[in-house]
Amino acid sequence: MAIQIPRGTQDILPGTVEKWQYIEAKAKEICELYNYKEIRTPIFESTELFLRGVGDTTDVVQKEMYTFEDRGGRSLTLRPEGTASVARSYVNNKMFGSPTQPTKLYYIGQMFRYERPQAGRFRQFVQFGIEALGSNDPSIDAEVIALAVELYKSLGLNNLKVVINSLGDKESRQAHRDALINHFQPRINEFCGDCQGRLEKNPLRILDCKKDRDHELMATAPSILDYLNEESKVYFDKVVAYLSTLGIQYEIDPNLVRGLDYYYHTAFEIMSTSEGFGAITTLCGGGRYNGLVQEIGGPETPGIGFALSIERLISAMEAENVKFPFEDSIDCYVVALGDKAKETAVKLLFDLRKAGIVAEKDYQDKKMKAQFKAADRLQAKYTIVFGDDELEKGVVSIKEMETGEQQEVAFEDAVAFITAKKSGER
């Protein structure tokens, strides 16, 4: 039996890969506009990074990591997300020492989570993410959200909802934590084993438990917004005021707690509101992680960012029937008949490509009719046709496929002829 692809992964084949390339190009383009620079970090990291960075009571760390020991006995993990790696790199490379702050970075790469595969949820997926480290200015929170919204819009998405919340600073989070413990403790035995373990360690995590989400105590749980201290409130107010200035509509959801432990202050998600998009509507998630850099051994540094998966982005584009603006066609197909002509076609093809013309020929010794069929299948705009006889006369016949118009051209002028046609098209 043929070996099958691992569950929760997918091959991205020609015909689809162009969508990915298009989206990646758009993401890079917008990062350039907002002055975020690309960073590439390893696909595996020390397991310790995610235990400390993402948090050892999160589902991601407890249940979803691909962790293995290498031959040297080190525990390594395929990255489940990009923020911890960026923070590690920021510390290791002493980026905090650069006079240009905040440090604004972006990444596009594979992430790995051992989740139950379903629509929009893969075990290997590609995240595009940005991180801005070194600023506590609420305008950068708004900038990060704006970049995500603008990217979606530039890709033709309109059915979007921005949901935002504040998790407050350390003091606010502590007050909320105490309130959560008081709320859940009397009936914690009605909750799953994971939640029971989380009660003392990290009660906030109970709020995003997938198993107990319908328990009546969930709906009445104390809201973080009631526990924000003055400073956190002022910060949050400024962030949402900036969003309004930028014309970004948002909803405040006090239940938005996010699934990773490093968040303080701003937390946000962008959802698709398209009908029939499926159960998982979150396209993008992010927030502020002011404790993370210190947690992994660096100096106290604030940070904010988001990540989105290209898989979910493509599904959202499909749900909104967005047309991808690329054509799957070639400029020119060389149809050659006879031994001499076929040999000559090799050099002609090379010269066409050198001139920037997307060109192809037959490699399977096909008859003329089959070669024309192949040219049609590739949606060639022009064919250059010649046999041994034409070659002797030093001419080729060039056919414009759409109109059927045919013209005889001197062999040595063929490349220039197609080049002129191509530039005329633009």
Ligand code: HAM
């Ligand atoms: P996250 O919410 O875990 O946050 O993931 C961000 C996005 O990655 C999700 O909104 C979704 O688009 C995508 N995603 C997550 N898991 C899967 C999956 N199994 N299959 C397909 N797509 C998935 C983070 O990862 C944070 N690092 C975001 C961040 C950056 N916060 C601050 N900076």
